[in-house]
Amino acid sequence: GLGMLQTSGLSVMADKLNFVRYLSHFRCVHRGADFIKMRTTTVRKLLPESWGFLCPVHTPDGEPCGLMNHLTAPCEIVTQSLFTTSLPSLLCSLGVTPTDGVPNQPYSECYPVTLDGSLVGWIEKDLAPGLVETLRHCKAMQEKKIPVWTEVVLIPMTGKPSLYPGLFIFTTPCRMMRPVRNLALGKEEWIGTMEQVFMNIAVLENEIELGLTTHQELFPHSMLSVVANFIPFSDHNQSPRNMYQCQMGKQTMGFPLLTFPYRTDDKLYRLQTPQSPLVRPAMYDHYDMDSYPIGTNAIVAVISYSGYDMEDAMILNKSSWERGFAHGSIYKTERIDLTEKIKQGEDNLVFGIGPDRAATLKNLDADGLPPIGSRLQYGDPYYSYLNLNTGESFVTYHKNKEVCVVDNIKVCSNDTGSGQFKCVCITLRVPRNPTIGDKFASRHGQKGILSRLWPAEDMPFTESGMMPDILFNPHGFPSRMTIGMLIESMAGKSASLHGLCHDATPFTFSEENSAVEYFGKMLKAGGYNYYGTERMYSGVSGVELEADIFIGVVYYQRLRHMVSDKFQVRTTGARDKVTNQPIGGRNVQGGIRFGEMERDALLAHGTSFLLHDRLFNCSDRSVAHVCVQCGSLLSPLLKPPPVWSATRIRQHICTICNRNDTVETVAVPYVFRCFVAELAAINIKVKLAVS
Incomplete structure (x- = not known):
């Protein structure tokens, strides 16, 4: 049935086995999901014909590494x-x-x-x-x-x-x-x-x-690609850190556009206080990125202070935060189309407030919409529309727990403008100032979360009285080898002293003319230490710290991963219909998976009752009947009482032993009962030893 394969004038009979192998390989290569999950490294390598056309840096880490590529900037x-x-x-x-x-x-x-x-x-x-x-x-x-x-x-x-x-x-x-x-x-x-x-x-x-x-x-x-060209001194960093920054550079809460009042995107992130970096590569100016900045110049001290900066966490000066450091907003737009709300016989819906609701909906205007600039809290009237045929009015209330501001309202119509007033786009502005748990990163793949807003009076200070904006833990450098961030700190410090913007294009410094030597001389000319360190004093005790602290100016990015979007709470709620376990997902009020590693942690702590509560009581506890004699979980069935019986006693009888005195109740996870039933479906018997 495979026929003949014509190849260059030669007829070759196709071997069935090889043809099946070819088809399976073709399916594996051309189906995207299967292709990404392949463990092979051959297809991920940067081949000689790809050099200069595909960026060796701008590719994700993990499964799609080397398969999802980006063009270089000049290609x-x-x-x-x-x-x-x-x-x-x-x-x-x-x-x-x-x-x-x-x-x-x-x-x-x-x-x-x-x-x-x-x-x-x-x-x-x-x-x-x-x-x-x-x-x-x-x-x-x-x-x-x-x-x-x-x-x-x-x-x-x-x-x-x-x-x-x-x-x-x-x-x-x-x-x-x-x-x-x-x-x-x-x-x-x-x-x-x-x-x-x-x-x-x-x-x-x-x-x-x-x-x-x-x-x-x-x-x-x-x-390098366009995004990889924005990393300062990238030739001084370990290569995975540059790969991380290529991903995080696209996740910054920056200033993405200049036309906020005219946009109706589902979600837009905006940084309220962006700055131009003091240290930038040449391609930054080439693409006019100053019109769309992505971060803020921060004074960063590399110091282990208080323990709140462990494990990729950073401490932020509370006074800097109060002055507006990394403040931002989210613009959320909702499209409301009354034609989608039409039920049978209700074809005459318009925005507005009914006479019976006018007194209770004072914060809505005559069109049934919130005024621009008004603040909306949870439970406030959001918009109102009425049925002109019946005079009945419908009110929708604001469901988001966050306080937001009505930024813009657009009336939508068709292309000719002859459509009726049936569709609006409401844009809400949600203020999002940095809070504990929000993610920050430098331009060198050094990501971390804000762990504490530290009072300014307790921050360490230099001899001139300057306090840093950010405290960065020194343990983030040895294993990451992001020397580019150390050079940027020195370059930013010298740039602020001499009123310059330094060129941080990679491959511009050589062994004969090193970056440390160049910026060290500039720091020395400004009256500072050659290596960028300073004597600092404890903000708590006022005692001079024994070690010299490396301190300088680093351009920091605030990323769009915020704890306000990710926190998850559940006491009880929906469960899976098959396993009876809590469903997953934040949007459906689901639970958080308690995995094998979490189980190991509780076992190591010796908290077995807590482990039992997490994996049993709070998950899918159920009471089942088991026959003590034959050990079957499936054979006990409820025996219907006789018709003449007045007591209606519920009795379970084992269908194998035909006895009811051997049936006992046990508490087991419901998913275990499903597992036993599935094994029985493939002729595997599970016998429980119940004492």
Whole structure:
């Protein structure tokens, strides 16, 4: 039934087993979820043809690592068809023998020339490099109508049975191209993925070898994506930390747009007090990120203080918080369409307040909507609409527990504006100032949560009386190896002293001219310690601390992971219909899973009664009947009392032993009863030893 597979003119009978294996492999590779769960590392590697086109940093950690990639900043996709009819004739004029001709040398000594996958002729082995050089010259200099995004690939004859040798020219769309510098011409040239494998491209000036290197990267950081280019001194960090920052840079509670009154997004995050970073890479200005800042310059002291900064936690100066440090808001928009609320016979709904409700709904206007700028609390009237046919009014109340402000109300209609007043978009502004449990991060993957708002009078202070905004635990540096954050702290400190903005582009400092030496001299010129440390005094006792404390200015980001969105409370509620255990999920008032590691912790503490309460009483406790004699949990059944009986005594009888004096009640988890029933369905008997 598989038939014949036609391959290059050869007919091959398909072997059934191999075909099934191929299909299973095809299914595994092409189904996204299964593909991501593959444990193999081969497909995740950054191959030579991908270098410079796919960012080696901007990829998630964990299962999708290397499978979900991002383009580099200079990489572009060819979107237009660039084929010109003059190209085949140009190739023939440059020494290519057409397909209907015969080359001067044997075919084994010639390269086939293909244009967009079609064979156009042959070129002698000795003439091929000169032809490629001529095509590159015309492409870079924009001569002879050769498109700038033409890809010229010469796969040489190496004698090894690897790639098919030949001259391949591509002008089709949907290809990745990136710019490099042509050293011979001193011009910018666009190259493709296939051709860069057979090219020698230098990165720095000292890597250029005469006769071997033909091209050079425009910048050392050309291999990075847009987001990865925003990390200052990323070449001084351990690579996973840069990967973490690429993910967190997209989770910042920054200033994403300038048109808040005109937007109706479901959820928008806004930082009220954003700042321009004192230390920024060159690409930060290139993309005009100052119009959309993502954080705040904070004075950070690296000190272990009070114990509230352990395990990636940070202490925030309460006075800084009161002055507005990292304050933010969330804009939530709800679309209310009265046509979706129409029941049978109710086709005349409009926004408004009925005469009977006018006295009780004073905080709503005549249209039944809250005034812009009004504060809404839990249980306040949100909006009102009425049925013009019956005069009945309907009121919807605000259900969110947080106090919010009505920011904007838009009346929606159709494209022509002739629609009725039946749909509105209400945008609410929820103030979200930092609270204990909110997440912060520097630009080096150093994430942590706010553990305490520390009073300013108890904060450590320097000899000049300056108090830090953030206390960062020194144990966050040795294992993470984020030296870039240490350099940023020194650079930010020197920038604030001298009124500068420092360039933090990676690969700009070398061993001869190190970053520590450069910024250390600037700190020394400003009257501070060469290494960025200062003498500090305890805010509690006033005693001078024995160790010098490293303190400087670091650009900190507030992330959108807030404890107000994640806290979960449940006393009792919905349960799963099959297992009778509490359902999961914060939106449905579910419970939090008590896992194996939590169980181990309670066992280690010796709190067995607490463990029993968590996993049994608070989960799915049930009372079951079991036969003591045969040990069956399924055989005891309720025996209906006789019709003439007046007592109606409920008796359970074992259907196997046919006795009722052997049936006892036991308390077991309900999921265990389900498990026993499922085992019985596949002919496995479970026998309980009940004493």
